[in-house]
Amino acid sequence: MELLLKPLQDLADKFRSLDGVGKKSSVKMAFSVLNMSEDEARAFADAIICAKTQIGVCKCCQNITSSELCSICSSDSRDHSIICVVEDPQGVMALEKVKEFNGVYHVLHGTISPMKGIGPDQLKIKELLARIEREEVSEVIIATNPTVEGEATAIYISRLLKPFEIKVTRIANGLPVGADLEYADEVTLYRAIQGRRDI
Amino acid sequence: MELLLKPLQDLADKFRSLDGVGKKSSVKMAFSVLNMSEDEARAFADAIICAKTQIGVCKCCQNITSSELCSICSSDSRDHSIICVVEDPQGVMALEKVKEFNGVYHVLHGTISPMKGIGPDQLKIKELLARIEREEVSEVIIATNPTVEGEATAIYISRLLKPFEIKVTRIANGLPVGADLEYADEVTLYRAIQGRRDI
Numbered sequence: 001m002e003l004l005l006k007p008l009q010d011l012a013d014k015f016r017s018l019d020g021v022g023k024k025s026s027v028k029m030a031f032s033v034l035n036m037s038e039d040e041a042r043a044f045a046d047a048i049i050c051a052k053t054q055i056g057v058c059k060c061c062q063n064i065t066s067s068e069l070c071s072i073c074s075s076d077s078r079d080h081s082i083i084c085v086v087e088d089p090q091g092v093m094a095l096e097k098v099k100e101f102n103g104v105y106h107v108l109h110g111t112i113s114p115m116k117g118i119g120p121d122q123l124k125i126k127e128l129l130a131r132i133e134r135e136e137v138s139e140v141i142i143a144t145n146p147t148v149e150g151e152a153t154a155i156y157i158s159r160l161l162k163p164f165e166i167k168v169t170r171i172a173n174g175l176p177v178g179a180d181l182e183y184a185d186e187v188t189l190y191r192a193i194q195g196r197r198d199i
Numbered sequence: 200m201e202l203l204l205k206p207l208q209d210l211a212d213k214f215r216s217l218d219g220v221g222k223k224s225s226v227k228m229a230f231s232v233l234n235m236s237e238d239e240a241r242a243f244a245d246a247i248i249c250a251k252t253q254i255g256v257c258k259c260c261q262n263i264t265s266s267e268l269c270s271i272c273s274s275d276s277r278d279h280s281i282i283c284v285v286e287d288p289q290g291v292m293a294l295e296k297v298k299e300f301n302g303v304y305h306v307l308h309g310t311i312s313p314m315k316g317i318g319p320d321q322l323k324i325k326e327l328l329a330r331i332e333r334e335e336v337s338e339v340i341i342a343t344n345p346t347v348e349g350e351a352t353a354i355y356i357s358r359l360l361k362p363f364e365i366k367v368t369r370i371a372n373g374l375p376v377g378a379d380l381e382y383a384d385e386v387t388l389y390r391a392i393q394g395r396r397d398i
Binding site for chain 2 (some may be wrong): 010025028040044050052054055
């Protein structure tokens with residue numbers, strides 16, 4: 001007996017291709033689908049198609065949206081002169097949860113990564129430049145992740161923005177709140193000291 | 200802005216309903232679907248429908264199969280007089296990996312669980328009895344999990360099988376290979392001593 005029936009293995013492989021799903025979990029999920037009613041399974045399949053076909057990107061900030069302009073770009077209560085550049089829509093979600101930032105966003109949809117063969121042209125950088133040329137922008141906050149790729153992308157974009165003579169900032173590095181000096185890595189500690197502020 | 204677009208939230212909810220998927224993972228998976236091409240998303244949806252519609256249960260052992268009789272039940276090289284009773288198809292998979300058992304299986308599709316409102320009638324127990332009446336069975340090995348529900352189900356089935364006067368056995372409890380006495384729980388240790396064998 002083949003250990004897993006082909007349609008089940010195929011389904012497990014699809015789950016496996018998702019972000020953060022391992023082999024055992026993928027099989028577990030495939031079995032969960034078998035335990036669904038046929039209606040539930042169809043609703044699940046429809047939800048996939050729905051999400052994929054109904055969600056596009058905002059023509060302005062490139063964040064995901066189901067309309068032409070996302071709710072942030074079309075809002076009058078946001079400060080359209082401050083653009084926060086993030087790697088992905090999850091970044092927007094994370095910052096929106098804080099309810100502190102009142103500007104608008106620009107989603108790059110990735111970072112420059114020679115290892116993965118991703119160059120600046122595959123990111124939404126030209127859309128950002130076009131936006132800055134078109135609109136009155138006073139500050140660009142680069143909020144790519146503090147990883148090697150995120151830093152490289154931040155530096156690349158900051159250089160591109162030099163000619164525009166606008167304020168370009170980078171989110172702070174340092175110790176996360178609640179952390180312990182003892183367990184912080186050296187680079188984080190170094191950056192925390194460098195970025196020290198008067199109290 | 201609603202933090203998650205509705206079609207995305209709906210899809211995340213579907214993932215959430217799968218076995219072992221938490222809230223954060225479900226959102227991560229929903230985003231993975233957005234990053235697929237439309238063809239990939241359709242193939243994913245098809246795989247769900249395919250698995251659900253093509254896989255049924257074997258009319259003999261109730262294990263999952265894409266034909267009328269599963270490959271184990273239709274095999275001549277297996278000993279059809281020994282039936283190993285397991286909770287679910289995953290149990291068959293686990294035992295088949297060992298390549299030690301040459302009998303056939305019977306899948307209950309659950310365990311008796313008053314807490315979840317699952318009684319003996321919702322399990323494939325009458326199909327097991329019908330099989331034993333119909334076929335020449337010499338031994339029934341009850342291999343439900345060593346949990347409260349699994350034990351209760353094992354005892355229930357063993358009582359039902361009394362009138363047939365066939366050998367009914369239960370898989371052994373004891374220390375898993377590679378374990379440490381220090382970290383074993385008391386019930387397991389007790390069973391390990393009770394089940395001691397001559398060497």
